[in-house]
Amino acid sequence: MFVYEEDVEACLLALQKGELILYPTDTVWGIGCDATNELAVSKIFALKKRVDTKAMIILLGEEKEITNYVADNNLQIFDYIKGIHKPTTVIYHKAKNVATNLVAGDESIAIRITKDSFCKDLIKAFGKPIVSTSANISGYPTPLCFADISLDIKEGVQYVVKHRQEETNLQMPSSIVKWDEEGKLIIIRP
Secondary structure (H helix, E strand, O other): OOHHHHHHHHHHHHHHOOOOEEEOOOOOOEEEOEOOOHHHHHHHHHHHOOOOOOOOEEEEOOHHHHHHOEOOOOHHHHHHHHHOOOOEEEEEOOEOOOOHHHOOOOOOEEEEEOOOHHHHHHHHHHOOOEEEEEOOOOOOOOOOOHHHOOHHHHHHOOEEOOOOOOOOOOOOOOEEEEEOOOOOEEEEEO
């Protein structure tokens, strides 16, 4: 069995047990867990030493899955997603079917449709969204490659993906956008 398949299988086992994984995404390396498991999400807040009022992103493999996790469907957002090429996270109003500690105070949720094949395969096999938050302690710089991730983070998760660890090209976090009540696009992070 190839490392890729072994990684997917090991991640699935960890996610099903409510454990944390460290994995490559279409942006930076992420700390992940089952986005529907409140206890697992709490473990990420504790590992990152992050206040639990600061929202985290969830990854989906397909655009059609958005309606499973968002009650307010703005068609304008779907048109926007189709036209973007850079990894972009969209903040949606009225989250549903996710861990309550992932939902922001205004009932919104940040979702990115991943273009990374490893993430897509993992999400498809798992059948649920996966949390994706940068692999750093809160307040510290975001690691731009695996080698930059601190030992605290690597030792604080139950499984570290082997796939793509050797890559040294620097990755950047996603753009973040949302729409206001009047339908105007707001760019939070370009």
